[in-house]
Amino acid sequence: MLNLRHFLYDFFIENGLTEDTAKYLNMLGLLLALLLLAFIVDYITKRFLWHFSAGIAKRTKTGFDDILITNKLPRNIAHIIPLLILIEFVPQVFTDFEYAKNIIEKTLQIIAIVLTLQIIRSILSSIKDYLKTLSRYKDKPIDSYVQVFMIFAWLLGFFSIIAIITGVSFIKFATTLGAASAVILLIFKDTILGFVASIQVSINDMVRIGDWITFDKYGADGDVIEINLATVKVQNWDKTITTIPTYALISDSFKNWRGMLDSGGRRIKRSVIVKTSTIKFLTDEDIERFSKIQLITDYLETRAKDIKAHNSRNNIDKSVLINGRNLTNFGVFRKYLQTYIENHSALNKDMTLMVRQLEPTPQGIPMEVYAFSKDQRWANYEYILGDIFDHILASVKFFDLEIYELSLDKHI
Structure with missing residues (x-):
């Protein structure tokens, strides 16, 4: 040399x-x-x-x-x-x-x-x-695992540097740190909690990157864009970013909409309140008039024959309309809406399609549509929902019904 x-x-x-x-x-x-x-x-x-x-x-x-x-x-x-x-x-x-x-x-x-x-x-x-x-790893919290390895690597590196500076052997230095493990655990509490949470989130498949979640406690409502060791980033629908501690995913309650997206339909659950005072029994003239509505023509003809046959067999006095079996405009309207949503091209026919009457309220009786749209995209879903209820609101008057509207006295 x-x-x-x-x-x-x-x-x-x-x-x-x-x-x-x-x-x-x-x-x-x-x-x-x-x-x-x-x-x-x-x-x-x-x-x-x-x-x-x-x-x-x-x-x-x-x-x-x-x-x-x-x-x-x-x-x-x-x-x-x-x-x-x-x-x-x-x-x-x-x-x-x-x-x-x-x-x-x-x-x-x-x-x-x-x-x-x-x-x-x-x-x-x-x-x-x-x-x-790789498609099979895109929704996995890879960042969390990499961060864990890097934390351990940096800790080993930091301890090695301290050992070099002090002149103490690494083994002896590590032994001394073992005695102060309680303090170390306290310092790295969030990191440890995040590591455990990341493992549980991954094993239980609770959240994936790209999932739509709603976390009211943290004001998050949007898509998961990143899962790290300590935080989960959610891009809300208004394009803001909400940061959630990873361990909050296993300690608090949140809603993951993945099931809805995988199901092939997005739920529609909305009602209109019909004024109770407008509900009535139907006369023969009413039935004849409603029979011109094509979606329920066959239904009204069949039901009217059945009811007349029943009343005739039982010698019902129909001079008083309440006697015997009768059709109501509210019931016929419900059947019309049921037929309407069953024939709507934007609704998923393989999932629940139902129009139901809810418990009466002081304002009237709610008529609820419970169905699932084929298109789950937000904008398209709202368009389908609006289209259905536009039709419902416009069709109410054809059944001699009225929707409840709150009117305020201008003199108050």
Whole structure:
């Protein structure tokens, strides 16, 4: 091995400089030469690795190597060779300066640890980005797992750096930290809770990226765009971003709309309130008039015959309309709406289609439509919902019914 100790020292001594001056100038000269060498080697290595990896990436079909380049793995690896050169020759450069040599050596060791962590991060980030390109992993919380590995890596790196600075062996330092585990657990409480929550969320398939969730406690109502170790990001419908602690997903109640999206229909559950005072029994004239409404023509003819036959068999006195069996405008209206939604092209016929009468209220009797639209997209769903109830509101008057409207006395 080349002895750098007297490489410039003898030259300075021969030119009449003192020993101390010669030592300092020798050290500075060698240090500048070493740094220049390290810089040149680093530059050449980076250029070589970049061109080499780019060439391989162009020839291969997989996108993983491209992701490695994007995450700067070749550049980080290129720093290894100049770092090894510095570690090898720095002790010779600082032979006459023991205190400075120890500091520089420790600094280089710390840089080596940080560089190792950077390489690990590049690899893990590349794996994360690659898995996200695969359809079966797109909705998985890959970010959380990568963050867990990086936290452990940074903790090991941090403890190693402290051990280097203090001069204490790593094992002895780790043993000392074990005694302070309670404090460590307190400091990293949120991280630990987030890690446990991420595992439970993944195993139980509670939330995936892309799911629509509603979390009233945090004001979240939108799509999950990111699941990390500590937080879950939700993009609300107004394009704002809500951040939710990951552990809140297992400690609090929230609504995931994935079941609705997977079911093939989005629920419509809305009612109109019909004035009780407008509900009446139908006369023969009413039935004849309503029979002109095509959706219920067959129904009215069949029902009218059945009712007349029943009343005739039982000698019912129909001079009083309430006697015997009768049709009501409210019941016929309900049947009309049932037939209407069964024939509506935008509703899912394989799911519940029902028009029902709810419990009477002081304002009147609610008539509720319970169905599922085929189109689950918000804008289209609202259009379908509006179209149905536009028709309902417009058709009420044809059955001699009225919708309740609150009227305020202007003199109050």
